[in-house]
Amino acid sequence: MKTPGKIGENQAGPRERAVARATKPRGDRAEEVLSFLRGRDEYVSGARMSRALRISRTAVWKHIVALRGAGYVVDAIPSRGYRLRNAPDLLLASEIQRGLRTSFVGRDIRHFETTDSTNRIALSLAETGAAEGTVVVAEEQTAGRGRLGRSWFSPPRVNLYASVILRPSLPMAEAAQVVLVGAVAAARAIASMCDGPPEAQPRIKWPNDILLGGRKVSGTLVETASQGELLRHLVLGIGINANLAEKDLPEDIRGIATSLAIACGHPVSRVELARRLFGEIEASYLRFRQEGFGPLAAEYETLSEMWGKPVRVTLTQGSVEGIAEGLEPDGALRLRLLSGSAERILAGDVQLLR
Ligand code: BTN
Numbered sequence: 505m506k507t508p509g510k511i512g513e514n515q516a517g518p519r520e521r522a523v524a525r526a527t528k529p530r531g532d533r534a535e536e537v538l539s540f541l542r543g544r545d546e547y548v549s550g551a552r553m554s555r556a557l558r559i560s561r562t563a564v565w566k567h568i569v570a571l572r573g574a575g576y577v578v579d580a581i582p583s584r585g586y587r588l589r590n591a592p593d594l595l596l597a598s599e600i601q602r603g604l605r606t607s608f609v610g611r612d613i614r615h616f617e618t619t620d621s622t623n624r625i626a627l628s629l630a631e632t633g634a635a636e637g638t639v640v641v642a643e644e645q646t647a648g649r650g651r652l653g654r655s656w657f658s659p660p661r662v663n664l665y666a667s668v669i670l671r672p673s674l675p676m677a678e679a680a681q682v683v684l685v686g687a688v689a690a691a692r693a694i695a696s697m698c699d700g701p702p703e704a705q706p707r708i709k710w711p712n713d714i715l716l717g718g719r720k721v722s723g724t725l726v727e728t729a730s731q732g733e734l735l736r737h738l739v740l741g742i743g744i745n746a747n748l749a750e751k752d753l754p755e756d757i758r759g760i761a762t763s764l765a766i767a768c769g770h771p772v773s774r775v776e777l778a779r780r781l782f783g784e785i786e787a788s789y790l791r792f793r794q795e796g797f798g799p800l801a802a803e804y805e806t807l808s809e810m811w812g813k814p815v816r817v818t819l820t821q822g823s824v825e826g827i828a829e830g831l832e833p834d835g836a837l838r839l840r841l842l843s844g845s846a847e848r849i850l851a852g853d854v855q856l857l858r
Pocket of ligand 1: 622624648649650666713722741
């Protein structure tokens with residue numbers, strides 16, 4: 505297993521290496537150089553670091569160059585040495601884990617500068633035995649996967665794309681509940697990052713869209729592997745638009761998508777967002793394992809504002825209209841049709857009619 509805290513590296517298999525370009529390799533020593541500079545608001549000479557870390561001054565310099573390559577701003581003055589001026593807002597394991605308060609979610613983070621889909625990588629890591637709570641994050645996805653076979657817009661270095669491996673002992677029929685657990689966690693993390701107006705507080709649209717000001721800021725895609733009737737593992741993939749600017753929204757989602765920066769009126773730290781998201785996922789998931797779906801379903805229903813309202817649900821084939829009544833025990837949507845009968849909706853796209 506990967507030692508936590510390594511900067512910007514990943515341990516993907518050969519296929520992953522073929523599709524994923526990792527952040528510049530730096531390794532343990534670069535991290536020691538970084539730790540040495542961190543928290544020292546002064547210049548530190550190369551000689552001092554070389555003695556303390558038992559590496560040559562040339563090696564110190566090489567690590568500084570590598571850190572700069574990854575986006576760290578390190579000042580250098582020949583007579584005084586080095587000083588860390590700025591750390592990048594990159595989703596590096598070492599950055600996220602510095603302030604992470606979880607016991608297992610995000611204790612092993614695989615970071616990719618670019619990859620096709622963090623869900624795909626997480627699924628393949630889960631197959632080869634990666635521990636529960638292992639997270640795959642990427643700065644960019646070239647084939648981000650959305651629900652119902654759609655794609656997920658994933659431009660570089662502005663948003664959060666993360667996939668968490670979970671291994672609950674559940675019958676397959678109950679796996680959909682974890683989708684809703686993920687939505688509650690994402691909504692809580694998003695709420696904690698937004699200093700915006702009350703109307704910019706997150707609301708959940710079934711099953712797991714998070715809206716800010718009525719526009720989608722986050723989506724969740726759960727992918728599962730089964731063994732007979734039982735769930736073997738699942739990947740909870742969450743995309744959150746963090747610092748995406750209005751002008752950078754593609755035509756087809758302009759007006760219906762937003763970002764934290766747009767809705768809250770200020771940019772956010774993606775690293776802090778990732779820490780809070782992983783913290784909320786762990787808390788919600790542990791609660792789900794201990795107390796079942798009931799308490800989370802109640803919170804989910806409070807965070808969603810569609811109950812009692814008329815909706816249209818677009819299904820894979822056709823659509824159906826009715827009043828959104830609430831959640832079924834397995835996480836399905838209960839829809840009261842005009843005929844008076846109730847329908848269980850397992851997958852679809854909900855549109856509020858007024
Ligand atoms: C949706 O359609 O609303 C779900 C979008 C899920 C996107 C996330 S981004 C991280 C993870 N990797 C993927 O390929 N998809 C999910």
